[in-house]
Amino acid sequence: MELTRAAFDDLRRSIHRLCGIVLTDDKEYLIRHRLEPVARRCGCRSFDEFRTKLAGSEAARLQEAVIEAITTRETAFFRDHHPFQALRQQILPELVRNRRNQGNTTGRPIRIWCAGAATGQEPYSLAILIHELAAASGADGSVPVDFSILATDVSTEALAAAKTGAYQRRQVERGLTAGQLHKYFEPCGDRWVVRPMLRKLVEFRRVNLIQPFNSLGVFDAILCRNVLIYFDEATRRAICGRFHAMLADGGWLLLGSAESLYGVSEQFASVRFGDSLVYRKTS
């Protein structure tokens, strides 16, 4: 399908406006590869025709289809491993300790937000950590203090998959131990389905990070991993500024392994835990 320079520029501007994703000059193949099926499905013979349709009466439906096609939802349980070590050994125990020592003066659970949660492996990994923390505390295995995880994404398809909590063998084999698989998932046909004990800790919602999101409330930790990498610096700055405003004092921000706040925000202190660099809101 023909992709003129004008159509490429117009489409990447639309994508940036819709979800913040930046497509550099060398990303023509992405438009061809991911948007051509969308354009063909709606009867277009060229990308010029498609960009005209994208601004027409079917705009809302087509824009959703563009977001679904252009987002990359690569993820895995306990992805990169070491940030979850930091959560397991330092961050979650400290949040529980503070809550126990100070009592629940906030009137809310310990809240963790996975922003850009894709198909759910990240929030369910966190839910497993919380249960493992409870088991290690020697209690009856119930979660020691009230936790809640909010998992959001701009992709409706990713969220629908996350909500079903049903994963193929190759997905559960990426990151879960056999013990975790059998304790927290049940086999169902050729899938493994998240058990209710994890599911009840996680709420899923659609949130586009380039739109206002401060109504989501206050969080003790935010994971926004392997998401900011797709945005330009101005967008990263704006989003991290809003994360800062929504974190409780001493709250934590965890980014992906290839991401940092260098040149993006000076509002956080960086803290190293082993191989992980995490960020903390200072009061």
Ligand SMILES: C[S@@+](CC[C@H](N)C(=O)[O-])C[C@H]1O[C@@H](n2cnc3c(N)ncnc32)[C@H](O)[C@@H]1O
């Ligand atoms: C590579 S995945 C990362 C998933 C997970 N956080 C991880 O590290 O494994 C990136 C996710 O960011 C989401 N995303 C991209 N643009 C977004 C936006 N503007 N608002 C919210 N989510 C977005 C994509 O839909 C995708 O699910």
